[in-house]
Amino acid sequence: MKNKTILVTGAGGYIGSVLVPRLLEAGSNVIAVDRFFFGGQRLPAHPNLTRLRTDVRTLEPSVFEGLDAVVDLAALSNDPLGDAFTDETWEINHQSRARNARFAKSAGVPRYVIPSSCSIYGFFPPSQILDEDCTPNPLTVYAKANLAAEQDIRPLASSDFVVGVIRFATLFGVSPRMRFDLAINGMTETAWRTGKLALMRDGTQWRPMIHVRDAARAIEFMLDADADAINGRVFNAGSNELNVQIRALADRVAALVPRDVEIDWYGDPDTRSYRVAFDRIAALGYTTTVSIEEGVKEIVAALEAKTLTRSLDTLTLDWYRALEEWRSRIEQVVIEGRIIKRVGVLPCAALF
Numbered sequence: 576m577k578n579k580t581i582l583v584t585g586a587g588g589y590i591g592s593v594l595v596p597r598l599l600e601a602g603s604n605v606i607a608v609d610r611f612f613f614g615g616q617r618l619p620a621h622p623n624l625t626r627l628r629t630d631v632r633t634l635e636p637s638v639f640e641g642l643d644a645v646v647d648l649a650a651l652s653n654d655p656l657g658d659a660f661t662d663e664t665w666e667i668n669h670q671s672r673a674r675n676a677r678f679a680k681s682a683g684v685p686r687y688v689i690p691s692s693c694s695i696y697g698f699f700p701p702s703q704i705l706d707e708d709c710t711p712n713p714l715t716v717y718a719k720a721n722l723a724a725e726q727d728i729r730p731l732a733s734s735d736f737v738v739g740v741i742r743f744a745t746l747f748g749v750s751p752r753m754r755f756d757l758a759i760n761g762m763t764e765t766a767w768r769t770g771k772l773a774l775m776r777d778g779t780q781w782r783p784m785i786h787v788r789d790a791a792r793a794i795e796f797m798l799d800a801d802a803d804a805i806n807g808r809v810f811n812a813g814s815n816e817l818n819v820q821i822r823a824l825a826d827r828v829a830a831l832v833p834r835d836v837e838i839d840w841y842g843d844p845d846t847r848s849y850r851v852a853f854d855r856i857a858a859l860g861y862t863t864t865v866s867i868e869e870g871v872k873e874i875v876a877a878l879e880a881k882t883l884t885r886s887l888d889t890l891t892l893d894w895y896r897a898l899e900e901w902r903s904r905i906e907q908v909v910i911e912g913r914i915i916k917r918v919g920v921l922p923c924a925a926l927f
Contacts, residue, residue, distance in 0.1 A: 576798050577602035580641065584608045584631050584675070585648035590690070592617040592751040594646070594791040599623055601795070606642075608634070608649070612898065613888050617751040632671045639675075639682035644798055646688045647672045650721070653756065654694070654847075655892045657717030668720035673727035676738070686737045688797045690790075691725050693742045693783055693811060694718040696849040701781055706852040707742070707809040714847060725809065732807030739797040739805040743790055744783035744813030744851065748870040749877055755889045759784060759867065762825060763874045764885050766832040773839045778822025780848035785813040786865035796861045810856040814863040818850045824867070831871045833879075 581598055585591045586607030595618055598605050604623045609615075611628055618624065627638070631649040639645065650668045651657060657664040672689060679687050696705045697712035713719040725740050732738040747759035755761045766772050785793075793812040797805060819827075822838075829836035877883035888894045908914055 576644065576795070578604070579643035580604040580606065581644045581646060581798070582606040582608060582639070582642050583646045583648060584634075585650060586626075587611045587613060587615060587617055587752060588648060589652070589746065589750045589752050589754050590787060590790050590794075591648050593787050594648075594794055595624070596621075597791055597795065606638075608638075612894070613752050631675065632666055634671075634675060634678070636678045636682065639679045639684055642679070642682070642684045644686040644688065645675065645679045645684055646690070646794055646798070647675055648690055650690075651717070652754075652891060654715040654717045655756075656895070657715055657720065659892055660895070661716050664716050664720050665723075668717065669723040669727070672724045676728045676731055680731050680733075680736045683735070685735065686739070686798065686802075687728070687731075688739045688741065688794055689724060689728055690794065691721045691740055691742045691809075692718065693744050693813070693849065693851050694847065695722045695725075695742065696851065698846055699849050701779075701848065701850055704850050704852045705811075707811055707855055729807050729809075737802045737806045739800070740809040741793055741797060741812045742809060742851075743793070744785040744811070744817065744853075746787050746790055747784055747867070748786040748788060748865065749873050749883065750787045753883060753889045754891060755885050756891050758782065758821070759824070759828065759870060760874060762828045763832065763871050764878065766829055766836045767834070767875055767878050768885065770834050771837050771839050772825050772829060773841055774821060774825055775842045775845045776840050777844045778820065778825070778840075780821050780845045781818060781850045782821065782824075783811075783813045783849070783851040783853075784817040784819060784824075784867060785863060786870050789813075789863040789865055792864070793856070793861060796856075796859075800859060804859055808855075810859075811851050811853050812856060812861075813851060813853045815853055817863065817867065819867070821845075827867060828871055831868060832875060 587609035651664045695711040695713045695718045697714040
């Protein structure tokens with residue numbers, strides 16, 4: 576993708592803040608679209624980087640003119656967010672991405688990549704290994720909205736509009752926009768900090784995993800792949816070896832944390848369980864490169880070095896709820912554009 580212009584929505588997010596520097600290093604020009612709820616500093620300045628601070632739900636068709644590719648990452652990113660912000664999840668994860676894909680096609684953009692999630696598989700018995708031809712069984716708003724986006728966008732594929740769909744396994748690993756609300760990341764940080772691991776019963780549920788750098792590499796792979804090989808097709812992104820049961824995963828994490836760790840069980844048995852096959856993308860030449868152990872070790876090393884710490888903005892749902900609460904409080908005390916000092920019509924913007 577050297578010298579190509581790529582628009583990336585959700586560019587300041589967990590995957591985006593890993594992907595965008597890689598694209599820039601490869602010689603691409605990147606238009607980074609994001610609200611930057613977590614701060615813009617996670618995308619360092621670069622001569623080939625253009626930031627567009629806006630809401631993906633209001634992107635104009637003109638934004639898509641002259642692009643070589645779109646990576647539509649922007650989404651509310653997990654099941655708790657989907658439950659807390661149901662309407663917004665449908666708007667962002669489904670409707671805005673379908674809208675953006677139509678705009679991109681109308682503007683003559685040759686390639687569009689939509690990241691989705693293996694969570695759309697929902698629940699299947701562990702004896703069944705799920706490939707891309709299995710009928711999805713989405714159980715949550717997040718999963719249902721992702722599947723709806725896939726179903727609206729895939730039919731847009733044509734000889735001059737290449738559509739690639741990536742269903743990511745559960746992510747882990749260090750990112751500039753760190754998340755501790757992901758399974759391996761949260762397990763590692765909590766075990767390191769408290770010596771305890773909270774697990775949803777009963778621990779036999781299966782999940783596939785993928786490191787965030789490998790997720791970024793999968794997107795790069797789809798941007799460069801032969802058009803005929805990917806057009807209109809769905810690809811699970813991960814590794815067969817990284818399908819794990821949650822209790823066994825917790826034991827592996829605990830073994831790598833430099834302290835004794837105790838398991839604390841909570842809740843009713845998790846209804847989400849799926850083992851996923853990744854042969855289709857592997858057949859095109861993509862393989863993952865980072866193991867679970869390597870990912871845990873890098874998180875522990877960053878925690879030990881104090882270059883990484885748990886904070887409110889590393890817990891996505893908590894951060895969004897805090898933003899909404901702060902907005903409400905500020906709106907109650909703003910009069911004529913000021914609280915104490917006048918800093919503009921929306922003084923709260925300076926806080927974020």
